Amino acid sequence: MVPLLLLSLLLLLPVPAQVLPLPNAGDVCIVGAGISGASTAFFLTNYTSTSAAPQLRVFERRPRVGGRLGTVTVAGDHFEAGGSIIHPRNLHARRFADLLGLAVETGADDDWLGIWDGTRFVFQTLRPPPPGSSWLRRKLHGLLNSLLLFNRYGLSLLKMDRFVQEMLQRFMLFYNGTDSRPVFVTVEEMLKWTGLYGLTRRTLGEELTDAGLNSRTISELVTVITRINYGQSVRISGLAGAVSLAGSETGLWAVKGGNWQLPAGLLKISNATLHLQEGIDSITDAGDYYVLKSNIGNEYNCTVTVVATPLDEVNITFSPPISIPPRKMQHTHTTFVRGFLNHEYFGVSSSSDIPELIGTMELPDIPFSSISVLKKYNEDDMTYKVFSRAKLEDGLLDQIFRRRKETIRINWAAYPHYEAPEAFAPIVLDGKQLYYVNTFESAASAMETGAVAAENVARLIISRRRGLEPHIQSFLGDGDEEEVRLDL
């Protein structure tokens, strides 16, 4: 027990910062300035009337915004190093680009694909017609490629397409108006409402086998796509797999100059105070607010805190501790090489016989997931992007490449290592005002899924701050049509 005299002396001491009345009563603090954090800031601002807009603070431990979106420069050209392609039906990303006035570019739909089994190309599409070819020649080329693919994979191609379209149709429900779309408290609710939850319970391989795809299509074409997009095999969960397959469709686009401009622009128009190079080390529940301590010795009192980064490899101390299911991140090593591939490594007679996109099957001795040509300067000088699960040492690169002028390596904690059935961390981490956007990544990791999860978190914050405990049934049942612009 504290002696009475000591207690009265303690009462005379200056009150420590943590117990002062909340100075910034409206502060909403967001940890992470990637697309999820930036989208959260954007939607919070967008759904709140100007007079009641919260003071937003966004903390980013790195000197730049974007997180897993960023470019590298090779020979004066910028190339996407992380998230590169956006699906035409990713409506948030599209709206962001339009709103920010960002120019976009669509990729070529006629990649010259070769599927490599470690010794030979088991399948190849036709090499594309030279640039500037006539419309007719390009059409004919597309048609012949379709015939080639159909000849090898048959009706499985149509079944694969149906599987992806069904997923996309359900995913589009996330863009329904706020009057017909509930605010969700858990990822499970989000997925059950769209009918996508079942896909997270089983592997992609199981789902596609049930959908009637033959084993050749799964072990070749589907595997190539999951290895390129998620660095993993068809043992990933079905939803991540379907999202990955959607990433092989036509009409994919990117922001000219780099997708990182999406989060950068969103943060700007949200009027958020951006704290660059200020990592958050700890988040402490102080009753009505949280104390965030940063790695440069600052403390911030935040009534609402949003964690917009995967918690699996970052070191943030929570007091009291939080409990989330264990999740591993899949590391993808992205290696940019300017130089020239070695045709002997690929067992072909000349370098001009090497496809421009090399996809690989799931076999133990293949050291990379894919190699793609990013830019051709001339016949023996190109920039390539190589994805692999482990670092590619110089010795190995010297076998794969005949010549290397420049090599840039990035080791990304890229996306979750998917394992069906997936377990989801809560969106509300402590039952109070501590939110976690990146729990949704256990369903599928992409720029758009980050934005979809962020929009829900923004709506959840707004409705809970107003004393509305959203519940999926009541929200659906009573046709509550408020929101669009709410006061915090």
Ligand SMILES: Cc1cc2nc3c(=O)[nH]c(=O)nc-3n(C[C@H](O)[C@H](O)[C@H](O)COP(=O)(O)OP(=O)(O)OC[C@H]3O[C@@H](n4cnc5c(N)ncnc54)[C@H](O)[C@@H]3O)c2cc1C
């Ligand atoms: C190689 C690769 C290829 C990909 N390809 C595609 C693709 O083609 N299309 C697609 O849609 N998606 C793709 N993705 C996935 C996509 O990039 C991610 O899903 C998305 O960018 C994640 O955004 P985020 O904001 O949720 O997380 P992040 O981008 O990881 O942002 C989190 C931010 O939080 C910061 N941070 C972490 N801890 C702290 C802390 N303690 N304090 C302060 N800041 C902190 C980090 O520095 C980071 O900037 C790819 C990813 C990789 C790596």
